[in-house]
Amino acid sequence: MKSCYLVDTHAHLDMSPLGHNISAVLERAAEQGVRQVITIGIDQKTSARALEIAREHPDVYSSVGVHPHDAEGTDATVIDSLVNLARENLSKVVAWGETGLDYAKEYSPRNVQKEVFAMQIDAACALGLPLVIHARDANEDALAILSSRLKQGCTGVFHCFSGDRAVAERVLDLGFYISVTGVVTFKNAEVTRDVVRYVPADRLLVETDAPFLSPVPFRGKPNEPARVRIVADEVARVREISAEEAACRTTENAQALFGLPVL
Numbered sequence: 001m002k003s004c005y006l007v008d009t010h011a012h013l014d015m016s017p018l019g020h021n022i023s024a025v026l027e028r029a030a031e032q033g034v035r036q037v038i039t040i041g042i043d044q045k046t047s048a049r050a051l052e053i054a055r056e057h058p059d060v061y062s063s064v065g066v067h068p069h070d071a072e073g074t075d076a077t078v079i080d081s082l083v084n085l086a087r088e089n090l091s092k093v094v095a096w097g098e099t100g101l102d103y104a105k106e107y108s109p110r111n112v113q114k115e116v117f118a119m120q121i122d123a124a125c126a127l128g129l130p131l132v133i134h135a136r137d138a139n140e141d142a143l144a145i146l147s148s149r150l151k152q153g154c155t156g157v158f159h160c161f162s163g164d165r166a167v168a169e170r171v172l173d174l175g176f177y178i179s180v181t182g183v184v185t186f187k188n189a190e191v192t193r194d195v196v197r198y199v200p201a202d203r204l205l206v207e208t209d210a211p212f213l214s215p216v217p218f219r220g221k222p223n224e225p226a227r228v229r230i231v232a233d234e235v236a237r238v239r240e241i242s243a244e245e246a247a248c249r250t251t252e253n254a255q256a257l258f259g260l261p262v263l
């Protein structure tokens with residue numbers, strides 16, 4: 001099998017400490033064979049910054065979107081400006097998100113989260129961009145809204161997937177991908193490892209969610225894209241495939257979903 005590089009499909013390169021020296025972060029990633037990174041926006045300001053970072057670094061791509069934490073105060077004007085930002089930069093903006101529902105922290109009221117999520121599904125589908133879904137303690141409602149709202153051919157990924165096999169089945173039925181973070185290395189994450197075993201090879205993605213969710217043995221320390229290598233190696237171990245195969249398959253999937261160039 002050919003040698004495959006890895007893609008970190010979800011990082012926040014603008015956030016501290018990554019944002020202090022992004023070139024060094026990308027160099028350390030490259031040393032681990034991580035050659036493409038998607039940096040994710042969580043509101044208007046960070047979406048603009050994510051795009052700026054993507055334009056400064058040839059192998060970095062970005063998303064635009066509003067995190068459910070920031071749903072309150074987000075109106076059609078905000079969404080329209082993000083639509084325009086994406087539309088003018090479609091060679092670099094490869095996804096819409098992260099968007100979704102977070103009932104664990106519930107920083108914005110649930111009804112507002114739902115409304116802003118629905119608006120973003122419409123925007124992503126109109127642009128033809130895949131959705132990056134953040135769902136915490138909210139898989140049921142997220143699936144219900146997606147089912148009623150998604151247009152034909154519109155798809156995406158459940159990032160940092162937190163459900164069990166039954167939820168995964170419904171996500172897959174909707175045509176979505178499932179992405180796992182360093183959580184898959186945590187001792188108490190048997191349900192996530194079970195999902196990793198279950199997801200078809202052509203629907204699984206890996207990500208860091210850096211600077212959050214560092215895998216073991218770096219748990220609790222700031223995370224960075226280089227460590228998606230650890231996530232992919234754990235996926236390989238759990239699925240009983242070679243590390244090489246895990247890298248090849250997850251990278252092919254990232255390229256298929258986000259339309260990334262093949263290096």
Ligand SMILES: [Zn+2]
Pocket residue numbers: 010012040098209
């Ligand atoms: Zn994130």
